[in-house]
Amino acid sequence: MADVVLVLNAGSSSLKFSLFDVAGGRPALQLHGQVEGLDTAPRFLARDAQGAEVGAKVWAEGTGLGHDGAITHLVEFLREHRVDGRLVAVGHRVVHGGLAFAAAVRVTPEVTAALARLSPLAPLHQPHNLAPIEILAKLQPGLPQVACFDTAFHRAQPEVAQAFALPPSITGRGVRRYGFHGLSYEYIADVLQQVDAKAAAGRTVVAHLGNGSSMCALVAGRSVASTMGFTAVDGLPMGTRCGNLDPGVVLYLIDELGMDVRAIERLLYTQSGLLGVSGLSSDMRVLLASSDERARFAIELYTYRLGRELGSLAAAAGGLDALVFTAGIGENAPAIRERVCRDAAWLGVVLDPAANRSGGPRISAPESRVAVWVLPTDEELMIARHTLGLIGGGT
Ligand code: ADP
Numbered sequence: 001m002a003d004v005v006l007v008l009n010a011g012s013s014s015l016k017f018s019l020f021d022v023a024g025g026r027p028a029l030q031l032h033g034q035v036e037g038l039d040t041a042p043r044f045l046a047r048d049a050q051g052a053e054v055g056a057k058v059w060a061e062g063t064g065l066g067h068d069g070a071i072t073h074l075v076e077f078l079r080e081h082r083v084d085g086r087l088v089a090v091g092h093r094v095v096h097g098g099l100a101f102a103a104a105v106r107v108t109p110e111v112t113a114a115l116a117r118l119s120p121l122a123p124l125h126q127p128h129n130l131a132p133i134e135i136l137a138k139l140q141p142g143l144p145q146v147a148c149f150d151t152a153f154h155r156a157q158p159e160v161a162q163a164f165a166l167p168p169s170i171t172g173r174g175v176r177r178y179g180f181h182g183l184s185y186e187y188i189a190d191v192l193q194q195v196d197a198k199a200a201a202g203r204t205v206v207a208h209l210g211n212g213s214s215m216c217a218l219v220a221g222r223s224v225a226s227t228m229g230f231t232a233v234d235g236l237p238m239g240t241r242c243g244n245l246d247p248g249v250v251l252y253l254i255d256e257l258g259m260d261v262r263a264i265e266r267l268l269y270t271q272s273g274l275l276g277v278s279g280l281s282s283d284m285r286v287l288l289a290s291s292d293e294r295a296r297f298a299i300e301l302y303t304y305r306l307g308r309e310l311g312s313l314a315a316a317a318g319g320l321d322a323l324v325f326t327a328g329i330g331e332n333a334p335a336i337r338e339r340v341c342r343d344a345a346w347l348g349v350v351l352d353p354a355a356n357r358s359g360g361p362r363i364s365a366p367e368s369r370v371a372v373w374v375l376p377t378d379e380e381l382m383i384a385r386h387t388l389g390l391i392g393g394g395t
Contacts, residue, residue: 004030004086006078007383009093010132012124013038015070017046018380019083027384031081035070044073054081067131075139089144091387092133093183093379095125095232097149098174104152104386107133107145115147121174122231124269146387150232153182156222161316164230177234179216179226181208183379188324189221191375195361199322199371205313207306208377209336210327211239211282215306217313225316227309233268236309237302239282242272244305274298284329284336303336307343320347320370325363326377337363341372 002023009016016034020027031054033046042065046055055077059065065073078087092107098118105111112133119126133145154162154177162177164170185206193200204218213236216226227235227243237243245268253259259267267276275282278298280290287295314320323344325337334356341351341363348369356363364372 002086003088004083005384005387006087006090007093007380007387008090008132009380009383010067010128012128013040015067015074015132017074018384019078020381020384022088022384022388025388027381027388029381032380035065035073038065038067038070042070044070044077046077067128068135071132071135071139087143089146089387089391090132090136091146091148091383092129093150093383094129094133094147095150095180096122096178097147097151097155098178099155101147101149102152102155104146104148104383104390106390107137107147109137111147112137121178125232144391146383146390148183148383148386150180150182151178153186154179154216154223154226157224157226161225175230177226177229179214179223180228180232181212181214181216181226182223183382184208184326184377185216185218185223185226187378187382188326188375189218192322192324192373193221195373195375196322196371199373202321203314203317203319204322204324205310205317205320206324206326207310207330207340208327209236209306209325209329209333212241213238213243213327213329215309215313217317219317225313227313237277237305238273239284240270240273240275242268242276274302277301284333288333288335299336299339303339303343306340310340310344310347314347320349322371322373323349324373324375326375331359331374331376334359337372337374344370 002021005020005022005027007018014034014036018032019030021030029049031046031048035042035044037043041061042059042063044057048054094115096118100114115130136143136145164176166175188206201220205215207215212232214226214228217224233241235243250264253264274287278287278294280292280295281287287299329336337356338351341349349372350365350368352363352365360374362373364370
């Protein structure tokens with residue numbers, strides 16, 4: 001029986017999991033799934049690596065399962081599948097590692113306490129990410145746990161790329177650009193190295209376009225700048241987040257519209273972006289299929305802002321050798337990739353329309369100065385690798 005590593009990604013209302021067989025030091029996906037609706041109408045679904053359903057459960061509305069109940073169910077489910085004895089470690093996705101954690105770390109009570117102190121920097125995510133760590137530490141105290149951070153990969157950025165032009169009395173409190181989606185960028189940097197070593201050694205911009213969207217400039221595989229900043233609301237417009245916003249707008253919302261902090265938070269995080277602009281949906285598939293003028297404008301604004309950020313990141317990297325699209329929209333929406341590449345012609349991007357329609361992976365024309373790739377991301381696999389590496393089993 002081979003050893004397995006469990007990867008957990010806990011949000012406010014869901015707990016996603018993936019189980020990797022780590023025989024031979026190379027994690028291979030065995031099972032994945034989630035418990036959704038933790039505090040409303042919880043439902044559990046697990047699938048094997050081929051996508052076949054291997055477990056499902058629905059709880060009554062108002063059960064109030066919470067993270068506690070979800071973890072307990074998952075542990076029982078794994079026991080039923082007789083994997084508990086082979087579980088060698090759990091890897092967690094943790095949004096914020098602050099300044100102190102520039103790499104994944106083995107969890108200790110001191111680490112957990114340090115991560116909890118970062119909660120004010122990511123109040124919507126950090127406490128939920130930490131909940132399963134604390135629950136498992138009580139349930140199975142001997143089980144090694146590893147925290148992997150969305151911010152860590154960006155700590156390599158030059159100081160100027162991380163700084164705000166604010167006085168030290170503010171920046172000294174940790175107010176700086178952290179950047180997020182780091183596990184995705186780290187994974188893509190690794191894949192690019194395998195598929196296009198020349199481009200990977202140069203200047204690359206990776207566009208992670210999902211519900212949360214951001215872009216990152218890499219030089220020789222290291223992050224030098226990213227569109228997300230102090231929080232994950234900065235940068236590109238997203239499914240429901242506004243992205244880049246003149247801070248004067250926030251002052252106007254307070255002064256003139258009398259909005260309080262929570263109302264502004266709701267507006268910027270859940271009522272803006274593709275959903276807010278279109279008034280229809282945060283889902284790019286719905287917008288692309290719609291003939292509504294508002295859907296068309298939301299897409300236009302999304303791709304326009306992508307083009308501007310691409311220029312800004314190419315400037316930060318000192319040029320552009322490769323452009324990579326990844327995540328839900330990046331991997332599956334040729335129409336969006338086509339617009340972005342058309343707007344990036346000035347950077348030397350020439351698209352191969354047929355390759356773009358068929359999904360690549362290389363979608364640039366032979367004469368393109370910039371290599372353009374579509375590469376599926378895999379943050380869970382990255383977490384499994386870090387976890388295995390830290391418990392001494394990985395390659
Ligand atoms: P998350 O950030 O939640 O991980 P994903 O990476 O799964 O999100 O991306 C979700 C986004 O991808 C949604 O906007 C969805 O509409 C979009 N998407 C998924 N499949 C397609 C597709 N075939 N065409 C266009 N957009 C797609």
